[in-house]
Amino acid sequence: MYVNLNKKIVPATHRYIGEAADILKGGGLVAFPTETVYGLGANALDPAAVSRLYRAKGRPQNNPLILHVSGIMDASRYAGLNSTAEILMHQFWPGPLTLVLFASDKIPSVTRAGLDTVALRAPLNMVALDLIREAGLPIAGPSANRSGRPSPTTAQTVYEDLGDEVDMIIDGGPTTIGVESTVVDVTGDLVSVLRPGGVTVEMLEEFVDLAADDEEFGYRSPGNLHRHYAPQIPLLLWDPSKNGDGIFVRVEDVPWCYMGLSGTPEGVREPMKKIVFGSVQDYAKGLFSTLRDLETLCNVIVAELPEDAGLGRAVRNRLEKAAAPE
Ligand code: TXA
Numbered sequence: 001m002y003v004n005l006n007k008k009i010v011p012a013t014h015r016y017i018g019e020a021a022d023i024l025k026g027g028g029l030v031a032f033p034t035e036t037v038y039g040l041g042a043n044a045l046d047p048a049a050v051s052r053l054y055r056a057k058g059r060p061q062n063n064p065l066i067l068h069v070s071g072i073m074d075a076s077r078y079a080g081l082n083s084t085a086e087i088l089m090h091q092f093w094p095g096p097l098t099l100v101l102f103a104s105d106k107i108p109s110v111t112r113a114g115l116d117t118v119a120l121r122a123p124l125n126m127v128a129l130d131l132i133r134e135a136g137l138p139i140a141g142p143s144a145n146r147s148g149r150p151s152p153t154t155a156q157t158v159y160e161d162l163g164d165e166v167d168m169i170i171d172g173g174p175t176t177i178g179v180e181s182t183v184v185d186v187t188g189d190l191v192s193v194l195r196p197g198g199v200t201v202e203m204l205e206e207f208v209d210l211a212a213d214d215e216e217f218g219y220r221s222p223g224n225l226h227r228h229y230a231p232q233i234p235l236l237l238w239d240p241s242k243n244g245d246g247i248f249v250r251v252e253d254v255p256w257c258y259m260g261l262s263g264t265p266e267g268v269r270e271p272m273k274k275i276v277f278g279s280v281q282d283y284a285k286g287l288f289s290t291l292r293d294l295e296t297l298c299n300v301i302v303a304e305l306p307e308d309a310g311l312g313r314a315v316r317n318r319l320e321k322a323a324a325p326e
């Protein structure tokens with residue numbers, strides 16, 4: 001049980017979802033659960049509400065927002081669909097896949113950060129879907145963290161970061177996937193992966209042709225220009241297949257913490273806290289909350305990079321962003 005001091009955190013009941021929909025229609029901000037991370041919602045069609053959302057997060061204005069919609073029909077009102085998009089939507093919606101498409105002129109420029117495209121997704125979460133339907137609006141929803149911080153996977157974390165800025169936080173419990181959606185650009189002939197996430201590259205490849213060069217050039221989403229997800233203490237990345245155990249020399253004399261899949265190697269001094277996940281799915285699910293927990297306990301975090309495949313790609317991508325120099 002959490003202590004809800006100011007009543008901004010509310011349970012996901014029909015009554016509160018109705019109130020939240022009214023707040024959105026009135027230009028307010030509502031944090032809501034999805035299957036990936038919590039989103040900070042605003043009416044995507046209301047430029048003033050969207051501007052308020054950017055300010056609340058401290059988000060750079062050149063980083064466009066994802067619009068949360070209820071499904072394919074809803075999506076077709078806000079973007080030009082093509083056959084590739086429809087295949088992917090049929091296959092993976094509702095779910096952790098965001099599609100970048102040419103935007104309809106109904107979408108205000110501030111929502112698109114001035115681009116001619118817009119990112120859309122239908123989340124696999126009943127509370128989020130109810131809220132979208134109840135509001136009758138596309139909900140602009142970046143992750144509900146202060147810009148640069150690890151994304152929130154619980155209502156309490158949203159409150160810690162944005163409690164003063166948000167009008168209501170709907171508590172849907174901890175999110176199930178833990179890392180954000182996969183973002184794909186489907187405006188060209190080939191599908192480009194802009195951000196790896198809950199729908200893996202291997203899953204996409206079963207249905208569409210992917211552009212081959214994305215990883216060489218780095219993921220090209222505007223959001224990837226920024227340092228992200230960073231804990232407040234140094235984060236060192238350990239890739240057992242590449243940099244061996246040498247990295248542990250750097251934590252010999254400091255209070256350090258470990259998170260990863262294989263545990264700490266033999267001969268290395270025990271960390272203050274060791275979080276060993278049983279699977280890459282559990283690693284993804286616990287990634288952001290563990291970064292937030294460990295930063296309050298130790299001086300340095302050593303995080304193990306999982307194998308660069310499946311959901312491991314998304315975990316690696318978030319860890320690399322979190323460890324990037326400012
Ligand atoms: O799982 C998720 O996607 C979560 C939940 C709340 O749905 N949302 C989320 O939003 O992660 P945000 O704003 O933190 O990340 C959106 C990503 C950014 O990297 C942004 O640059 C990219 O999507 N994006 C949005 N619109 C785009 C566009 N038109 N073209 C290319 N990338 C776009």
Ligand code: MG
Nearest residue numbers: 142143151180
């Ligand atoms: Mg984010």
